[in-house]
Amino acid sequence: MSNLIEQALRNATDTRACVIEDGAIKNIVQIFRECFPNAARAILIADPRTWNAAGEMVAQVLEANGIGFSKHIVEEGGKIFHAEYCYVEEVRSAIKDTLSTNEGIVPIAIGSGVINDVTKLASGDLHLPYMVVATAASVDGYSSFGASITSPEGAKQTYSCPAPRAIIADLTVIKNAPREMTAWGYGDLLSKIPAGADWILASELGVGEWHDRAWHTVQDGLAEALGNPEGVRDGDSKAFGKFVEGLMLGGFAMQDMQSSRPASGAEHMFSHILDMNHHTYKGELVSHGAQVGVATYFMSKFYEKILSFDYTKLDVEACVKAWPEWEEEEKLCRDIFKSTLFPELGVEQTKPKFHTKEALREHLTLAKNIWPELKEKLKKQLLPSEEIKRRLEIVGGAVFPEDIGTTAREMADNTMTAVHMRNRYNALDFTYRTQQMKAFAQSIY
Ligand SMILES: [Zn+2]
Structure with missing residues (x-):
């Protein structure tokens, strides 16, 4: 086991074992x-x-060792199987039925994002620790707390529930998953680059919480985990193992901090907006990793605009003058979210991070004063957007808005929603305050 995983396990609240290897x-x-x-x-x-991919094998091993089990196969409702709440109810009652006859039952999720999230929430509801056998490297959510589920009202949201107690990532199985699933996972892992820059930016400007251990958990192995996209695509044992480890470490960082901050920055907001709007492409919902990959390229380009501006020359007074009072901002928040399932989201999330004009003056003066050092820190964290694009293309991932059925215009327009949907300061918040967000976003591609 690698040192990084060993360390992550020591700090994990729920997970005790994580095996990542062939066989x-x-x-x-x-x-x-x-x-x-x-x-x-x-x-x-x-x-x-996933039963075919790994379930049979798990069943054989358990049987050969005298561990009794039952099985529950969640049948696909449509073409794609989504993490709908009805599946959580189905799985919960399947577990409950077994509970009534047997004490000490362990739910074992065999699958990727959806099966894991459904089992995670169903087990959490029943206060039962569970295990997951991963079948694809498509998400970083295996090792995280919380489950991303579409509520009965139709809104995708994160339900709070513990992470798995044990994770088994059999690389022989995972390498055989459909190739696009690996590209999704690669996009999700690549997002930790701009997400890390967002975290640095917020922390240096004194907004938002820093968690040193979670930072190191997600970032220390990242360069290596992402460094060989050809190897990841081709299933090279070492490259693929490091990549899967990187995904797990992202989840462990979230588990440690009990927040998605270590693994999610502005780029994830674009994905949340598409989900909120039930966005489809060619009649299907678009995977989390594909959405995040496109937004990661967008945010990398966005950061290049930030880095090319000299903030030591920022006209702070002009920014303060253009900044709204809260009443005006509150109205804007309500307008943005009024036709969604979360009409209050903007107000709830924006109010805690809102600056008064006086606070904004102080905030931007700090940015102006520390810009030379801050710029160096951001540069060190980021990769050139061309490199982000090159790597996404190598693994066969989506890069441009059109690849997932959206447009450059829509991406630019969505920055206004993105900057109001989470109380978590990022590059959009910074440029919203400097009056640059819109112009930067409109000239990305
Ligand atoms: Zn993600």
Whole structure:
């Protein structure tokens, strides 16, 4: 096991074991006994595809070692299987049925983002620790707390629930997942570059919480995890292992900080907006990783605009003069979100980070004064946008808005929503305050 994973496990609140290697499934019995010493049985939760990919194998190993289990296959409703709340109810009642006859049951999710999130929430509701056997490197959410589920009202949201107690990532299985799923995961991991810049920016400007350990968990292995996109695409053992480890570390950082800050910056807001608007492309919802990959390229270009501006010459008084009073801003927040399922979201999230004119003067003067050092820190964190594009193209990921059925215009317009939807300062907040956000966003491509 790598040092980074070992360290992450020491600081994890819920996860006790994480095995990432070729043939990891053969360790499932040992992990099961170590992590769930009082459990006698398991319930395997999969969909038809993930059952074929890994479920059969898990079943064989458990059977050969005398561990009893039942299985529950979540059938696909439509063409794509989504994390709808009805599946959480289905899985929860399947687990409950087994509970009534057997004490000490362990739910084992066999799948990727959707099966994991559904099982995570269902198990959390029942206060049962669970295990996941990953079948694709498509998301960083395996090791995170919380589950991203579409509520009965139709809104995708993060429900609070513990991370898995044990994670098994069998690289032989994961490498055989559909190639586009690997590209999604690569896009999600690549986002930790601009997301890290957002975190630095916020912290240096004294807004938002810093968590040193979570920072190191997600960032220390990142260059290596992302450094060989050809190897990731081709399933090279070392490159692929580091990449999967990178995804897990992103989740562990979130678990440690109990916040998605370490793994999510402005780029994730664009994905949340598309989800909120039920955006589809060619009749299908677009995966999280594809949306995030496109937004990562966008934000990398956006950062290049920031870095090319000399903020030591910023006209602070002009920015203060153009800045609204809260009443005006509150009205704007309500306008932006009025036709969504979350009409109050903008007001709730924007108010805590809103600056009065006096506070803004102080805030921007600080930015002006520390700009030379801040610029160096941001430059060190970021990769050139051309490199971001090159890597996304190598893994076969989406790069441009058109690749996911949106447009440059829509991306630019969405910055206004993005900057009002989370109380988490990022590059958009900074340029919103310097009156540059709109102009930068409109000249990205
Ligand atoms: Zn993500």
